[in-house]
Amino acid sequence: MTTSLPGAPFFHYRDGQLHAEDVPLHTLAQQHGTPLFVYSQAALGAALDAYLQGFAGRQVSLHYAVKANSNLSILRFFAQRGCGFDIVSQGELQRALAAGAEPGRIVFSGVGKTRAEMRFALECGIGCFNVESEAELDVLNEVAQQLQRKAPVSLRVNPDVDAQTHPYISTGLKGNKFGIAHERALPAFQHAASLPWIEVKGIDCHIGSQITTQAPYLDAMDRLLDLVERIEAAGIALGHIDFGGGLGIQYRDETPPSPHALWQQLFARADARGFGQRHFMVEPGRSLVGNAGVCITQVLYLKPGQDKHFCIVDAAMNDLPRPAMYQAYHAIVPLAQAATAHAAAPQQYDVVGPVCESGDWLGHDRQLQVTPGDWLAVCSAGAYSMSMASNYNSRPRAAEVLVDGAQSRLIRQRESLEHMLHNEMLQAS
Numbered sequence: 001m002t003t004s005l006p007g008a009p010f011f012h013y014r015d016g017q018l019h020a021e022d023v024p025l026h027t028l029a030q031q032h033g034t035p036l037f038v039y040s041q042a043a044l045g046a047a048l049d050a051y052l053q054g055f056a057g058r059q060v061s062l063h064y065a066v067k068a069n070s071n072l073s074i075l076r077f078f079a080q081r082g083c084g085f086d087i088v089s090q091g092e093l094q095r096a097l098a099a100g101a102e103p104g105r106i107v108f109s110g111v112g113k114t115r116a117e118m119r120f121a122l123e124c125g126i127g128c129f130n131v132e133s134e135a136e137l138d139v140l141n142e143v144a145q146q147l148q149r150k151a152p153v154s155l156r157v158n159p160d161v162d163a164q165t166h167p168y169i170s171t172g173l174k175g176n177k178f179g180i181a182h183e184r185a186l187p188a189f190q191h192a193a194s195l196p197w198i199e200v201k202g203i204d205c206h207i208g209s210q211i212t213t214q215a216p217y218l219d220a221m222d223r224l225l226d227l228v229e230r231i232e233a234a235g236i237a238l239g240h241i242d243f244g245g246g247l248g249i250q251y252r253d254e255t256p257p258s259p260h261a262l263w264q265q266l267f268a269r270a271d272a273r274g275f276g277q278r279h280f281m282v283e284p285g286r287s288l289v290g291n292a293g294v295c296i297t298q299v300l301y302l303k304p305g306q307d308k309h310f311c312i313v314d315a316a317m318n319d320l321p322r323p324a325m326y327q328a329y330h331a332i333v334p335l336a337q338a339a340t341a342h343a344a345a346p347q348q349y350d351v352v353g354p355v356c357e358s359g360d361w362l363g364h365d366r367q368l369q370v371t372p373g374d375w376l377a378v379c380s381a382g383a384y385s386m387s388m389a390s391n392y393n394s395r396p397r398a399a400e401v402l403v404d405g406a407q408s409r410l411i412r413q414r415e416s417l418e419h420m421l422h423n424e425m426l427q428a429s
């Protein structure tokens with residue numbers, strides 16, 4: 001059998017063993033221990049190509065959203081393939097720079113940038129601040145004046161479209177903390193244009209995450225272009241139109257449009273209104289890395305219950321926070337297919353971690369044929385997993401491996417106890 005995981009063709013069974021490209025995952029579990037994140041470089045490349053194909057003949061810059069997966073080797077991969085970056089903190093900026101990013105191709109998003117972060121970003125020559133409020137604009141103007149260095153700015157507007165995704169990852173509706181309200185956009189741009197240390201570069205939006213239909217994007221394009229027309233009619237030229245990220249991936253049975261298909265539609269809208277040859281920017285995160293990674297975990301115990309059976313594994317909500325945070329679904333599959341494993345009876349389990357929280361689960365009601373010691377892969381774990389990991393319950397963060405063909409390289413060591421305790425002092429007497 002050579003079946004592959006949902007939405008993840010570079011993770012597939014070969015002779016009953018789950019592989020990442022040409023590397024059998026059980027060999028990595030043996031070598032590095034678990035929980036272990038494994039990424040496929042070919043999958044990263046294919047996800048990027050899916051965007052680039054859709055941009056042929058257009059003027060588009062792609063900025064990878066660092067928060068989806070901020071491992072230095074992943075960032076370097078995207079930097080070497082010519083991507084810019086979308087960052088939301090000084091820490092992410094420093095990561096991107098450490099990975100070799102050009103500062104001029106980095107955009108700085110986020111509703112709560114501090115003065116220190118603004119200063120640092122200005123000094124390193126950031127490409128653009130995606131400003132999210134009028135108050136932020138004034139502070140940035142002050143910081144820029146202190147440094148005697150103009151701040152390149154795009155204003156993030158809230159197009160007020162429903163991304164039809166989970167409320168916690170929907171960002172483009174009224175009543176949401178992100179962006180400047182649609183009706184405040186023109187006055188905000190006029191204010192920006194009047195500030196001596198602000199240089200208006202463009203406009204941006206980001207309507208949400210894990211968006212699996214085209215409609216919200218098409219609405220956002222219409223609403224954004226309405227604003228562009230109004231702002232430019234007021235004499236403020238916009239050098240770029242940044243459309244944000246948010247395209248969904250297949251975790252289970254979702255059928256998100258390909259970036260290519262989506263942008264064909266979006267460009268058709270833009271063409272119809274005479275904007276097709278403008279400089280567009282995109283900021284994808286999840287759709288570049290989500291299905292390029294899995295998390296390998298080992299079964300510790302099987303615990304039969306009256307109503308439910310539990311499969312207790314060594315990965316937990318601190319490693320994979322999405323189920324606890326958003327009740328997100330991740331497929332969970334064995335590394336060894338049943339035919340080549342032992343003959344445990346298939347059972348329905350809740351797959352849970354060792355953390356002392358009832359919210360610590362990875363999957364509910366999963367049909368699995370497992371015994372303690374078996375390895376499982378939590379699928380689609382390349383995005384918003386390791387980058388959200390914590391030390392809750394004083395659990396060291398997992399190791400990460402990047403596979404390229406038949407090669408595998410450790411790209412992050414498992415956290416040590418020394419590292420975890422490093423910042424703490426023994427003061428009580």
Ligand SMILES: *Cc1c(COP(=O)(O)O)cnc(C)c1O
Pocket residue numbers: 065067068086109110206208209210244245246247283284285286287
């Ligand atoms: C999180 C974020 C992105 C990336 O979103 P994905 O859903 O991972 O594609 C892009 N732009 C901004 C401003 C963000 O906050």
